[in-house]
Amino acid sequence: MESKVAYQNELNLKATELRLGLPGTDIESEEQALSCARNNKRPLPDNTKECGLKGSSDDAQHSDHEAAPPAKAQIVGWPPIRSYRKNNLQPKKTEAEASGIYVKVSMDGAPYLRKIDLRVYKGYPELLKALENMFKFTIGEYSEREGYKGSEFAPTYEDKDGDWMLVGDVPWDMFMSSCKRLRIMKGSEARGLGCGV
Amino acid sequence: MYFPSKKKNAVYVSPIKQDIHPIDFSLPTEPMNHKRKNPDPSPDSDEPTTQLSSPFPDEVLERVLSLLNSRKDRNSVSLVCKDWYDAERWSRTHVFIGNCYSVSPEILTRRFPNIRSVTLKGKPRFSDFDLVPPKWGAYVHSWLLVFATKYHFLEELRLKRMTVSDESLKFLALSFPNFKALSLLSCDGFSTDGLASITTHCKNLTELDIQENDIDDKSGKWLSCFPENFMSLEVLNFANLNSDVNFKALERLVSRCKSLKVLKVNENITFKQLHRLLVLAPDLRELGTGSLLQDLTPRQHSELKSAFNNCKNLNILSGFYEVTSIFLPVLYPACTNLTFLNLSYAALRSDELSNLLIHCPLLQRLWVLDSVEDEGLEAVGSNCPLLEELRVFPASDPFEDEILHGVTETGFLAVSYGCKKLHYVLYFCRQMTNAAVATIVQNCPDFTHFRLCIMNPRQPDYQTDEPMDEAFGAVVKTCTKLRRLAVSGLLTDLAFEYIGKYAKNLETLSVAFAGSSDRGMECVLKGCPKLRKLEIRDCPFGNAALLSSFRKYESMRSLWMSGCKVTMDGCRFLAQEMPRLNVEVISECGNDGCQADKLYVYRSVAGPRKDAPPFVLTL
Numbered sequence: 152m153e154s155k156v157a158y159q160n161e162l163n164l165k166a167t168e169l170r171l172g173l174p175g176t177d178i179e180s181e182e183q184a185l186s187c188a189r190n191n192k193r194p195l196p197d198n199t200k201e202c203g204l205k206g207s208s209d210d211a212q213h214s215d216h217e218a219a220p221p222a223k224a225q226i227v228g229w230p231p232i233r234s235y236r237k238n239n240l241q242p243k244k245t246e247a248e249a250s251g252i253y254v255k256v257s258m259d260g261a262p263y264l265r266k267i268d269l270r271v272y273k274g275y276p277e278l279l280k281a282l283e284n285m286f287k288f289t290i291g292e293y294s295e296r297e298g299y300k301g302s303e304f305a306p307t308y309e310d311k312d313g314d315w316m317l318v319g320d321v322p323w324d325m326f327m328s329s330c331k332r333l334r335i336m337k338g339s340e341a342r343g344l345g346c347g348v
Numbered sequence: 349m350y351f352p353s354k355k356k357n358a359v360y361v362s363p364i365k366q367d368i369h370p371i372d373f374s375l376p377t378e379p380m381n382h383k384r385k386n387p388d389p390s391p392d393s394d395e396p397t398t399q400l401s402s403p404f405p406d407e408v409l410e411r412v413l414s415l416l417n418s419r420k421d422r423n424s425v426s427l428v429c430k431d432w433y434d435a436e437r438w439s440r441t442h443v444f445i446g447n448c449y450s451v452s453p454e455i456l457t458r459r460f461p462n463i464r465s466v467t468l469k470g471k472p473r474f475s476d477f478d479l480v481p482p483k484w485g486a487y488v489h490s491w492l493l494v495f496a497t498k499y500h501f502l503e504e505l506r507l508k509r510m511t512v513s514d515e516s517l518k519f520l521a522l523s524f525p526n527f528k529a530l531s532l533l534s535c536d537g538f539s540t541d542g543l544a545s546i547t548t549h550c551k552n553l554t555e556l557d558i559q560e561n562d563i564d565d566k567s568g569k570w571l572s573c574f575p576e577n578f579m580s581l582e583v584l585n586f587a588n589l590n591s592d593v594n595f596k597a598l599e600r601l602v603s604r605c606k607s608l609k610v611l612k613v614n615e616n617i618t619f620k621q622l623h624r625l626l627v628l629a630p631d632l633r634e635l636g637t638g639s640l641l642q643d644l645t646p647r648q649h650s651e652l653k654s655a656f657n658n659c660k661n662l663n664i665l666s667g668f669y670e671v672t673s674i675f676l677p678v679l680y681p682a683c684t685n686l687t688f689l690n691l692s693y694a695a696l697r698s699d700e701l702s703n704l705l706i707h708c709p710l711l712q713r714l715w716v717l718d719s720v721e722d723e724g725l726e727a728v729g730s731n732c733p734l735l736e737e738l739r740v741f742p743a744s745d746p747f748e749d750e751i752l753h754g755v756t757e758t759g760f761l762a763v764s765y766g767c768k769k770l771h772y773v774l775y776f777c778r779q780m781t782n783a784a785v786a787t788i789v790q791n792c793p794d795f796t797h798f799r800l801c802i803m804n805p806r807q808p809d810y811q812t813d814e815p816m817d818e819a820f821g822a823v824v825k826t827c828t829k830l831r832r833l834a835v836s837g838l839l840t841d842l843a844f845e846y847i848g849k850y851a852k853n854l855e856t857l858s859v860a861f862a863g864s865s866d867r868g869m870e871c872v873l874k875g876c877p878k879l880r881k882l883e884i885r886d887c888p889f890g891n892a893a894l895l896s897s898f899r900k901y902e903s904m905r906s907l908w909m910s911g912c913k914v915t916m917d918g919c920r921f922l923a924q925e926m927p928r929l930n931v932e933v934i935s936e937c938g939n940d941g942c943q944a945d946k947l948y949v950y951r952s953v954a955g956p957r958k959d960a961p962p963f964v965l966t967l
Binding site: 228229232233235236239253266 | 474562
């Protein structure tokens with residue numbers, strides 16, 4: 152089934168005040184034709200302009216063609232599930248843990264590891280603050296060029312590819328999905344990571 | 349039981365009223381009379397034929413009628429004759445009002461003086477899907493004001509799609525000393541502060557059921573407001589509230605409330621906390637879990653499993669926010685007696701569901717997400733021979749994500765082969781065929797509720813490319829007990845011809861993006877004698893359809909039409925012809941030729957409503 156399907160609700164999208172999606176969203180006509188071709192969809196009864204691929208033989212035709220609204224706009228209230236449930240829709244996860252929610256955190260010199268849930272934090276500042284509290288140390292200031300300046304510690308993480316990366320370089324969402332474990336490096340090793348290349 | 353002759357004592361009632369749903373307010377209402385009628389069996393009417401009246405004194409009649417619980421029965425009883433009408437109204441303790449604007453609190457309290465339990469429904473159902481603008485109405489407050497004086501001993505209030513404010517909740521908590529049970533489903537307008545009023549002041553509370561509301565969730569403090577000596581709680585459902593509650597307070601509450609039967613916690617409760625609650629309340633009948641997400645040591649695993657094993661009365665399980673595979677086996681001991689399993693917030697895979705269902709042989713109701721796919725539904729068919737109800741919800745937004753998975757006709761077929769007792773289905777799918785539906789209803793001819801949502805609007809049979817008319821034709825022809833139907837997919841007027849011709853027991857019909865012309869709607873209005881609720885969106889039905897059988901609307905609870913072709917003048921005509929209907933329109937402009945964007949028509953004995961917002965025009 153198509154992810155983005157063109158809907159012709161010219162009656163409703165125009166008149167209805169409530170709309171999800173950006174106003175005036177429009178798609179190119181080639182995309183429309185393409186999606187129809189893929190869909191093998193019957194042309195919708197009150198819009199014979201869009202997919203002229205198959206005739207609709209058995210419909211009583213009503214030929215009011217109102218102006219085609221921006222297609223691909225989301226339909227308000229569709230599919231018909233309550234907003235509470237809709238807000239809980241989530242992409243299918245095969246294994247919750249593989250998405251890196253709980254990660255081990257090690258700190259150089261500390262006798263044992265900790266484990267944290269990345270989803271608890273809304274972004275890097277919160278995560279770093281939590282790490283500082285957990286291990287009782289201070290992280291320096293982050294800059295893209297020089298990494299963490301001002302302390303001997305640098306927060307790093309192992310990503311999906313097995314590489315050790317500096318925390319903070321990639322957008323938070325990407326970090327959350329790629330981080331496998333955290334390590335707070337200390338001393339010369341930490342300084343080494345700050346330099347590029 | 350001796351039935352008094354209907355001819356002599358009957359209150360004359362016009363035929364159309366016989367079909368009216370629950371409360372028939374056309375009968376003359378008496379002045380409020382606290383005194384019982386004279387126990388002398390002779391009627392106080394002037395009619396000469398006294399020997400044909402009921403030989404029972406009123407008290408006996410009332411006592412007998414008080415055993416009647418079904419509202420349909422009570423409605424019928426009240427129409428027999430004046431004596432029975434009176435006995436019924438005095439003995440009724442629970443009242444159900446399907447549309448809060450169909451009657452006023454004054455009329456209600458005048459007719460029924462002894463009500464202890466009220467169920468009130470407000471907004472049209474499509475408000476659940478954001479089709480009704482905010483501040484539309486259905487305020488509970490005006491009801492509470494009247495109840496405070498007339499129903500001082502009110503015990504239960506169940507609200508659905510009503511607007512409830514914190515002020516109302518506080519008023520409720522303070523005005524009814526015997527108040528016991530509050531249930532709020534799909535309501536809006538209040539915050540957790542309002543809940544705190546309830547938990548603080550309602551000393552006799554037995555039930556607090558907060559479900560799927562649009563609530564301003566400020567904090568979990570409300571739970572801590574239960575007094576330390578409060579012990580009467582039997583039902584607690586806060587599964588849909590997201591704020592953290594104080595767990596120690598919850599623990600103490602659960603340990604004090606020895607009669608607790610239903611406990612549904614929210615997703616912030618961890619499995620460790622859940623374990624402690626289960627140990628405190630092994631007699632639970634219904635449990636809603638929190639999140640089952642963390643690492644489990646073998647010891648924790650066996651402890652949790654043992655706790656579930658001790659819950660011998662557990663019939664209903666729900667919750668499962670964020671559940672990982674390792675947790676499912678701890679539930680197996682609890683599954684043997686399960687009759688209802690609600691997994692509709694857990695994105696389970698087919699194998700996970702399958703392994704779980706093997707342990708649920710007595711399952712009657714199952715709600716799942718379509719993440720289980722057709723294979724998961726095959727497991728349903730194989731393991732749950734007693735299944736009566738199945739609901740399959742979409743796990744992801746079809747607009748946002750590609751529906752790579754989900755369920756198809758295959759899954760539904762598999763269930764129909766294995767679950768012969770299936771009579772209620774709600775099925776969101778990405779494709780369907782006419783042939784599959786025909787086979788499904790042949791396997792399960794006893795459907796009472798058939799709600800099929802092919803998620804892509806106007807999608808035809810994906811194999812033949814034909815409209816889905818024959819599918820729904822098969823449903824209505826085969827399932828003679830059908831009371832509720834929701835249609836989808838590409839549909840022409842033929843589908844509606846079938847519905848009008850065959851669906852003689854149909855009470856509720858939901859239609860979206862379907863039909864070819866006015867004829868479709870006309871067929872339904874002419875053909876379905878028991879139709880009570882008709883809700884239509886985005887269909888090519890216009891004034892001709894609306895007005896084709898307009899007298900019928902008085903025998904129905906309501907009609908909703910949005911995104912159709914009705915115009916203002918059509919609606920005005922309807923309002924003119926049928927003064928006992930409220931015809932409410934939400935439209936961008938009020939001129940005759942303008943489209944009536946949203947039309948809501950309902951019968952009422954209370955007249956046009958006085959609290960309509962400016963954007964609702966009452967014609």
